[in-house]
Amino acid sequence: MQKALILCNNKSDQGKMRSSVRVIVYVEDANDEAPVFTQQQYNRLGLRETAGIGTSVIVVRATDPDTGDGGAVAYALDSGSDRKFDVDVSTGLVTTVDYLDYETKTSYLMNVSATDQAPPFHRGFCMVYVTLLNELDEAVAFFSAGYEVSLLENIATGTEVVQVQAQSADNLNQLSYRFDPDTSPAALALFKIDSITGRITVTGLLDREKGDLYTLTVVADDGGPKKDSTVVWHSCFQFPVSITIQDENDNSPEFDITSDSLVEIPENTPIGKRVAVVLGRDKDAGKNGLVYFRLVAGNMQDVFEIRTVNHTYGEIYVNSPLDRESVDRYLLKVRHLGQIL
Template structure:
């Protein structure tokens, strides 16, 4: 027919992501299916995830002729489709904690596409947790200085252990080595993180025992159970009558995800009725969540909290920090600081062409699929809300299919003698301010 095929090319116009397509029309049919698998983390390379051909009702010859392949997704390196056998296998070791952190459930989502005709199938692989981590303490030794005048019932906040595993495999219990002077009380934050408080049940006598050595053991719920231990060294001091008291049990603050290092978050404050050295209060973070101490720091004297590392809303939307105020006599109080991360529109939409046919017959009916493309935006809410458009004068239209997927369809009958080719620009724009 004397028509030359031209390759599509990608171009960027202002802050808008675009794909430039040269289209010549051909008939495509789109079939959609979804399957879900569940596998434990740390499976060996080559381990079977599922029989894709069987679960989708596809013939192996169809997988080969359609050049079946995995498309899209930043996690596609973890799985491999063996089209000759119709199975999905583990391609690379999967660490649930590294992949998802505290997010539950943890899953990989991607698509399998076939051509001639086009079929698009979504696959979700849920990664199940195994008990591959033991609870750990940030410090090797917890040092406490406690006055012998401390009253029965006085409480002493202890450093929390951290276990990246989830569910029953995460931290479940604390055990204090037997001691006549103290008992252990266990509490949980609103987010389920457990921490321990040591309660004085028998007065101390510095003249009899100036030093005490205890062990705090953190235990998870796996089978077999894993545990971590920290030593508690107590120095008994004279006369400290009043513990510090925070003026708030909960502090709330917000921070933009692009906040520079040094940005002020909030200031916590605890007062101590004692005078002299026993009334001096110092502030420290308790290691409740692994990442919080990496992103923020607290001035031990003033209680001022500031940013010390880059913050990314797409990775962590909220931080919860437990702060301990301790006086020079070893008495303490604790409070919680919740820092909400504010999203900014710092990610432009990204268009990926999944399948595209540059030649079509002039007699195809309206509604024929010309191309399938994927648009993703790492931002959230309105900053990640995408609108796709093309020139309204063109005889094509865009139709949404699966989440983040769109079909480019013919909209009218074609006449090659009148118009032998079309140049189509697809524009994906988010709803941020300003839009990208």
């Protein structure tokens, strides 16, 4: 911008004659002013950490009273952005250029400059302070990858099985626990979980003979939204608890219907000859399910003996000579027993 300075000069002789002249001087602008921001610090508080790339954050503005290129301003983000933000060189609009994460960094203090466009290129500076708003965007995680628990059958109801614990990096809401709906109805009838503490307890009668292994799928939920238009949020997590029911000796052996109940043998049957077989079963497992056989009545003079085979069969053998004219009928009473210590 040019400025005119008008000078007037009057000249006269000693007589009455005079003359005057007007001189116009134009003052050219020099780039001698630096850009000045309208604020020393601009604040954007509570920017959502899930804000997408390209989100507008704040507009900074600087002015320069010089004319031409000396008054034109270009903006630049000099430091503090961690490559998460940038500023438009012409408009001063600060936007996001990468995804934000409150759990990694909660705030940014950035230095923004404004430079005029003529030598000697004066610069002005301001600060931009941005804080992030914590949101439920982090996955819930259990302290352990899974639990394996063993319980004795017939354990009292109300007994605590295990306590599961999870955490969320967001740490905004109280976590709640529940069984996944796909957990088997049999398991749901026997166990329950406290929604606040994560303690799993027994609520039904455990019978190994009806079921010896249960898998409970526990869900921990922080109550956050499951998804939005751009980002899938993991607000809950599933966690397996395997419960093995250990056997107690709570079942009596039973005879199988295939056991011999009536046999006829010649009186000259040799000693050591097998003449009958009984079959016994015990629903218990391991040592508790082993079956032993004894002759407890009717075996006069020990004419017969019984041998236990594979803890399942009782084989009856002739133990001494038979004499039909002395005894023509034996009514043997066989008893099967569980584990013998």
